Amino acid sequence: MDVTTIVGAIVLVIVVVIAGQTIKIVPQQHAWVLERLGRYHSTLTPGLTILLPFIDRVAYKHLLKEIPLEVPSQICITRDNMQLQVDGVLYFQVTDAMKASYGSSNFVFAITQLSQTTLRSVIGKLELDKTFEERDFINQSIVNALDEAASNWSMKVLRYEIKDLTPPKEILHAMQAQITAEREKRALITAFEGRKQEQINLAAGAREAAIQKSEGERQAAINQAQGEAAAILAVAEANAQAIEKVGAAIKTAGGMEAVNLKIAEQYVGVFGNIAKTGNTLIVPGNLSDMSSMIASALTIVKGEGGGAIRKG
Numbered sequence: 001m002d003v004t005t006i007v008g009a010i011v012l013v014i015v016v017v018i019a020g021q022t023i024k025i026v027p028q029q030h031a032w033v034l035e036r037l038g039r040y041h042s043t044l045t046p047g048l049t050i051l052l053p054f055i056d057r058v059a060y061k062h063l064l065k066e067i068p069l070e071v072p073s074q075i076c077i078t079r080d081n082m083q084l085q086v087d088g089v090l091y092f093q094v095t096d097a098m099k100a101s102y103g104s105s106n107f108v109f110a111i112t113q114l115s116q117t118t119l120r121s122v123i124g125k126l127e128l129d130k131t132f133e134e135r136d137f138i139n140q141s142i143v144n145a146l147d148e149a150a151s152n153w154s155m156k157v158l159r160y161e162i163k164d165l166t167p168p169k170e171i172l173h174a175m176q177a178q179i180t181a182e183r184e185k186r187a188l189i190t191a192f193e194g195r196k197q198e199q200i201n202l203a204a205g206a207r208e209a210a211i212q213k214s215e216g217e218r219q220a221a222i223n224q225a226q227g228e229a230a231a232i233l234a235v236a237e238a239n240a241q242a243i244e245k246v247g248a249a250i251k252t253a254g255g256m257e258a259v260n261l262k263i264a265e266q267y268v269g270v271f272g273n274i275a276k277t278g279n280t281l282i283v284p285g286n287l288s289d290m291s292s293m294i295a296s297a298l299t300i301v302k303g304e305g306g307g308a309i310r311k312g
Contacts, residue, residue, distance in 0.1 A: 017053075018053045021051065021053035021054060021056075022050055022051050022052070022053050023048070023049075023050060023051075024044065024048070024049045024050075024051055024058065025047070025048055025049075026044045026045060026046045026047060026049060027046060028046045029046070029063065029064045029065050030046060030061065030062065030063060030064060031043050031044065031045065031061075031062045031064055031094070031097035032044040032058045032060070032061050032062075032097070033058070033059050033060040033061075033062070033097050033098055033101045034051070034056055034057070034058060034059070035056070035057050035058075035059040036052070036055055036056050036057075037055060040059075040098060040101075040102070041056065043097050043098055044058070059101065060097065060100075060101040062094045062097040062100055062101070063094065064093065064094055064097075065093070066091055066092075066093050066158060067091070067092055067093065067094075068089055068090070068091050069089070069090045069091070069092065069108065069111065069112060070087075070088075070089055070090075071087060071088045071089065071090055071112060071115050071116060071119070071160075072087065072112070072116070073085055073086065073087035073164075074086060074087070074116055074119070074120070076119060076120050076123035076124065077120075077123070077124055078123055078124065078126060078127055078128045078131060079124060079125060079126055079127045080127045080128055082127075082128040082167065082168075082171060083167070083168055084123060084128070084131060084165055084166065084167055085164070085165075085166040085167075086119060086123065086162060086164070086165055086166075087162075087163050087164055088115070088119070088142075088160055088161055088162045088163050089160070089161050089163060090111065090112075090115050090146070090157065090159075090160050091157075091158040091159050091160070091161075092111060092146075092150065092155050092156060092157045092158060093155065093156045093158060094154065094155055095154045095155065095156050096154030097154075098154075099152070099153060099154035100153050100154050100155060103152050103153040103154065104152075104153050107150075107153045107155060110153070111146060111150055111153075111155065111157075114145075114146055114149055114150075115142060115146055115160065118141070118142050118145045118146060119138070119142055122138050122141045122142060123138070126138075128167065128171070131165055132165060135162055135165075138162060139159065139160045139161060139162060142160040143157050143158075143159055143160050146160070
């Protein structure tokens with residue numbers, strides 16, 4: 001290999017190195033901090049950028065997307081002196097690449113430690129039972145505290161989510177026993193309420209049956225009374241019609257004689273019945289003259305019947 005080839009290769013390498021130091025392409029959603037002669041010069045935005053070789057240097061590269069950061073598990077003490085093992089996930093975003101670069105030597109480590117200390121402080125203000133109920137309150141409290149502190153580093157804390165709250169095994173067994181007792185209590189209450197409702201339904205059914213029976217008896221009595229009234233009315237109407245027909249018959253020729261004869265027969269029949277059923281017989285003084293007795297009865301009937309006819 002001759003000297004010209006070696007020189008050409010060296011020049012090519014120098015050109016490539018200078019090009020690598022001069023031409024920079026910043027990806028989308030990234031921000032690069034540029035230093036010139038060791039001092040902050042500018043923040044490079046996405047796209048092609050030309051630098052001064054050996055003078056300009058990309059000191060920091062930041063991702064502007066939302067970044068999830070897992071917070072290591074730690075032991076927290078509650079207000080009632082119970083231990084909880086807690087871990088979570090923190091979501092944050094860099095808003096100013098320059099402040100994030102020079103505001104802290106390691107902002108990821110700083111925000112992780114701050115989230116852990118804030119979590120211990122918030123948990124320490126709550127009792128054990130409340131820690132399981134107040135997850136939203138804990139998350140929001142941590143976000144508010146971190147967001148205020150991270151503003152110096154130009155980071156926006158978006159949210160914090162607790163992944164696990166793990167109490168000691170003894171406390172966990174006690175909580176499970178309490179839950180079991182509570183469920184058994186609810187089961188007993190439910191069974192009692194069921195029996196109570198059953199008794200209420202039975203009483204309501206008996207009451208409804210008694211009402212229906214009473215209504216049925218009442219309606220039957222009404223129907224019976226109406227039937228009896230109708231029967232009495234029918235009998236009265238029949239008697240009235242019979243009397244009307246008898247009266248009409250009396251007015252016809254020979255009607256009065258027929259009535260007198262009928263009465264005489266009944267008069268004689270009455271005395272016959274008295275003789276059959278009683279021990280004492282009351283008879284007219286002259287038994288031998290039965291014809292005169294009948295004639296006397298006919299005279300009485302004739303007088304009364306005539307008067308009735310004349311009155312009508």
